[in-house]
Amino acid sequence: MDHFSLVFTKQAVYIFNLLFGVTAISVLGISTIIYCDYLRFHHFIGDHSWIAPFFLMAIGGCVFLITVLCCYGTIKENAQIIQVFLVLLAWIFFFEIGTSVVIYIKRNQFIGTLDNSFDSMLNNHVKNEEAWNDIQTELKCCGINGPKDWTEKLNITIPKSCCGIQTTANCTEENAVKIGCKMHLLKYLERLCIMLAGTGFGFGWIQIVVIGYASFMFNEFRKSFGQFTQRLL
Incomplete structure (x- = not known):
């Protein structure tokens, strides 16, 4: 060499x-x-x-x-x-x-962890309003399992972020995304x-x-x- x-x-x-x-x-x-x-x-x-x-x-x-x-x-x-x-x-x-x-x-x-955290976030939705708006807008989802989480569990108006568009009118169950955020986040x-x-x-x-x-x-x-x-x- x-x-x-x-x-x-x-x-x-x-x-x-x-x-x-x-x-x-x-x-x-x-x-x-x-x-x-x-x-x-x-x-x-x-x-x-x-x-x-x-x-x-x-x-x-x-x-x-x-x-x-x-x-x-x-x-x-x-x-x-x-x-x-x-x-x-x-x-x-x-x-x-x-x-x-x-x-x-x-x-x-992640399934067990998401069950507990989503329930806690929904029960404290007022304090976590921004986080809910972010995830519902980003993942195009609504509530934990669907829009009924807002209307039936909490008996409140569905957040506008569930409709996927910015509008001055209230978001209704008919217009809201039907898929819940827990399933979307789990797949993500x-x-x-x-x-x-x-x-x-x-x-x-x-x-x-x-x-x-x-x-x-x-x-x-x-x-x-x-x-x-x-x-x-």
Whole structure:
């Protein structure tokens, strides 16, 4: 191996590091967006803390830091640092896939939480008027299970946000959206879980493919550097 081969393998390692950095930033960004989406309706999810996005955000951040470590190891031509990089990345891969599996399996566990929080929000509808208007406008829904929650349970006028349009006239049961917000929000949260799990699965398998190629290139890098050093001596 000559100096050109050593330079070539180092450049290949840099390219793989770039791919890892892109996947890390993508996982971090998508997880953050999903969590911000979730926060819009946190009033109706009660005290339930959805920590799943935090796990993938942490994974994205860790992968990015490990990528920086690998770049440092490549610059310093330190095979030990590169080996540490591969071990850490393998552990993170399994953690990422495991987290994605748990998110997908437990995506239906919001039902019990939503039952309690929606009842509480409806009973305190005066204090939570803005939150009700936001969710009914955003998700195009009405009440917990439908407009009758307002007229029969509370015996009050249906909020204008149930009609989906801004009007000066009162919203009637005939004009109101017939679908309740609990079912809409449940389906919405399930979609977020599937998106989050898909993000972890998708980028996780991309990373494992890159790990395979990177392992080969790192091995070539070590051989090239060793042979190049022997020739200098």
